[in-house]
Amino acid sequence: MCGIVGYVGKQSALGVVVDGLKRLEYRGYDSAGVAVLDRAGDLSVVRRAGKLANLTEALAADDPARLSGTLGIGHTRWATHGAPTDHNAHPHVDCTAAIAVVHNGTLENYLELRAGLEDRGHTLRSETDTEVVAHLIEERYDGDLAATVRSVCADLDGSYVLVVAHRDHPDRVVGARRNLPLVAGLGDGESFLASDVTAFIAHTRKARAIEQDHFVELCRDGITVTDASGTQVEGGEFHVDWDISAAEKSGYEYFMLKEIDEQPEAVRETIGGRLDQSGRIRLDELALSDRDVQEMTQVVVAGCGSAYHSGMVAKYAIERWARLPVHVEIASEFRYRDPVLDRRTLVVAISQSGETADTLEAIRHARRQDVPVLAVTNTVGSSVARESDAAFYTRGGPEIAVASTKAVMTQLAAVYLVGLYLAQVRGYRSTEEVRSHFFDLEQTPALIAEVLARMDPVRKLAREIAGNERVLFLGRHVGYPMALEGALKLKELAYISAEGFPAGEIKHGPIALVDKDTPVVVIAPRHALTPKLVTNVQEIRARGARTIVIATDGDDSLVPHADDLIRVPDTKSLLSPLLTLVPMQVLAAEFAVARGLDVDQPRNLAKSVTVE
Numbered sequence: 001m002c003g004i005v006g007y008v009g010k011q012s013a014l015g016v017v018v019d020g021l022k023r024l025e026y027r028g029y030d031s032a033g034v035a036v037l038d039r040a041g042d043l044s045v046v047r048r049a050g051k052l053a054n055l056t057e058a059l060a061a062d063d064p065a066r067l068s069g070t071l072g073i074g075h076t077r078w079a080t081h082g083a084p085t086d087h088n089a090h091p092h093v094d095c096t097a098a099i100a101v102v103h104n105g106t107l108e109n110y111l112e113l114r115a116g117l118e119d120r121g122h123t124l125r126s127e128t129d130t131e132v133v134a135h136l137i138e139e140r141y142d143g144d145l146a147a148t149v150r151s152v153c154a155d156l157d158g159s160y161v162l163v164v165a166h167r168d169h170p171d172r173v174v175g176a177r178r179n180l181p182l183v184a185g186l187g188d189g190e191s192f193l194a195s196d197v198t199a200f201i202a203h204t205r206k207a208r209a210i211e212q213d214h215f216v217e218l219c220r221d222g223i224t225v226t227d228a229s230g231t232q233v234e235g236g237e238f239h240v241d242w243d244i245s246a247a248e249k250s251g252y253e254y255f256m257l258k259e260i261d262e263q264p265e266a267v268r269e270t271i272g273g274r275l276d277q278s279g280r281i282r283l284d285e286l287a288l289s290d291r292d293v294q295e296m297t298q299v300v301v302a303g304c305g306s307a308y309h310s311g312m313v314a315k316y317a318i319e320r321w322a323r324l325p326v327h328v329e330i331a332s333e334f335r336y337r338d339p340v341l342d343r344r345t346l347v348v349a350i351s352q353s354g355e356t357a358d359t360l361e362a363i364r365h366a367r368r369q370d371v372p373v374l375a376v377t378n379t380v381g382s383s384v385a386r387e388s389d390a391a392f393y394t395r396g397g398p399e400i401a402v403a404s405t406k407a408v409m410t411q412l413a414a415v416y417l418v419g420l421y422l423a424q425v426r427g428y429r430s431t432e433e434v435r436s437h438f439f440d441l442e443q444t445p446a447l448i449a450e451v452l453a454r455m456d457p458v459r460k461l462a463r464e465i466a467g468n469e470r471v472l473f474l475g476r477h478v479g480y481p482m483a484l485e486g487a488l489k490l491k492e493l494a495y496i497s498a499e500g501f502p503a504g505e506i507k508h509g510p511i512a513l514v515d516k517d518t519p520v521v522v523i524a525p526r527h528a529l530t531p532k533l534v535t536n537v538q539e540i541r542a543r544g545a546r547t548i549v550i551a552t553d554g555d556d557s558l559v560p561h562a563d564d565l566i567r568v569p570d571t572k573s574l575l576s577p578l579l580t581l582v583p584m585q586v587l588a589a590e591f592a593v594a595r596g597l598d599v600d601q602p603r604n605l606a607k608s609v610t611v612e
């Protein structure tokens with residue numbers, strides 16, 4: 001939930017850390033802080049409630065000498081324990097201000113630890129769970145900072161990434177990781193630690209993910225990683241392909257608007273290189289033999305929020321193309337239900353961040369039962385990728401806006417590929433048929449670009465309806481998960497009541513919500529079910545609602561019943577979510593802009609939901 005940066009090197013630590021925090025602000029943005037080891041050998045700590053801009057203002061007004069140094073740590077917070085105030089913001093220090101700690105995660109036994117510390121005479125100044133760590137280090141410190149952090153972590157229950165600086169160590173920062181992401185950046189004479197690589201890719205593309213329950217010592221000339229016993233562990237470095245401009249706004253007012261526009265390219269990246277010379281789909285990552293795939297009896301797709309909606313689309317595609325039963329699971333419910341799994345099940349875990357705690361737990365639950373897990377994720381080296389048997393990287397590039405757009409779009413493209421691959425190997429579709437569906441998929445980036453070029457009337461429409469407090473979304477077949485997704489986007493961004501329903505269900509209850517102040521968005525791409533939608537839309541219009549219909553070019557069946565018509569180009573109905581999703585993203589973003597809301601950082605949300 002929070003963003004963490006650590007640096008030791010040759011540049012001004014303050015500049016590097018604050019710059020890194022700016023790129024991580026999507027992870028949490030209710031308070032922020034830094035600690036810099038200054039030239040006099042003191043740890044200078046500055047913390048502010050509110051957005052990062054409040055911190056940078058305070059830093060600008062501070063004494064520059066106090067903040068000049070080449071070792072620093074920083075944090076942007078999403079509050080869990082204690083309100084988002086200055087004194088609860090990280091870094092937290094011990095009684096002597098010799099140690100500064102930033103923390104992502106939650107410590108379940110902090111109350112007990114705090115009581116013990118207070119009994120032993122420590123004064124704790126915040127309401128956070130984190131502060132106990134600084135005081136425990138203070139108590140146990142014997143000159144070896146890394147060993148002390150290892151010893152303290154042995155007594156912590158919960159999840160954490162901790163990054164620690166000590167006044168006596170101008171040459172090192174120590175990090176620890178359990179259940180949450182931590183990645184090191186390896187530069188020339190400088191090293192970085194961060195919650196994700198976007199924080200340091202301006203400086204280095206060489207990175208190494210810190211594994212579960214490992215500890216890292218960050219020095220100017222490199223890093224040392226150890227396990228809980230202090231034994232050094234080797235690990236793979238990787239190269240980050242994303243360039244810095246991909247993580248900047250490039251003139252857009254909001255990242256989300258930029259990311260919506262990047263979708264054609266993102267989908268192209270997802271599906272690129274997936275057809276071999278003989279015209280067969282390649283999914284080498286899956287690492288299952290053809291026989292395993294042929295003997296598979298079911299697929300379980302797990303995800304949260306928008307990823308769950310992508311999973312719902314996967315069900316339509318895989319069942320239709322590969323004739324395999326698919327169960328779509330909300331990850332937070334999945335493992336508590338004792339689901340029926342066996343080795344002939346494939347679990348597909350979808351997560352753009354690759355760090356969602358609920359999805360990770362679903363993966364662990366499956367793998368404990370020897371069930372193979374395929375991760376579909378946008379984040380290379382993420383926990384979801386590492387803990388699964390195989391990872392299908394969606395290659396969508398960094399997504400900074402908290403509400404997911406292009407990452408969802410690429411998840412859709414990815415699950416279509418998984419469906420086609422399973423169909424191909426199981427022999428339910430001929431090579432020609434699979435190839436023909438793949439060619440349809442290959443056309444979609446150009447069609448998404450066409451939809452994007454038609455969005456001006458949708459922006460106008462969003463401004464017109466931005467005064468409404470409720471919007472409904474209806475769809476059938478693959479339009480149904482898109483109705484849920486459209487409603488989720490609007491809810492997240494505009495804080496209004498927005499609900500998605502299968503259109504056929506409306507008369508079983510939800511129609512009671514319909515009135516003249518409730519615009520209804522109907523997702524109606526050309527499909528055998530469109531005539532049935534005509535009846536549903538008539539029923540709604542008869543109750544005075546404004547009907548906003550997303551329809552395929554050339555299909556006029558809903559025209560007489562639409563107050564507003566949004567056209568998308570023709571494609572196979574199964575692939576239509578790739579097109580119908582776009583106007584709903586634009587509608588939600590513009591609706592929020594019209595209400596003067598922050599589209600990139602909606603209230604109460606975080607990009608990476610690392611708590612259960």
Ligand code: F6R
Pocket residue numbers: 303304305306307308350351352353354355356359402403404405488489492607608609
């Ligand atoms: C919606 C949104 C969330 C995420 C959900 C899962 O815009 O962003 O609903 O889809 O929190 O996140 P990931 O995909 O990172 O597992």
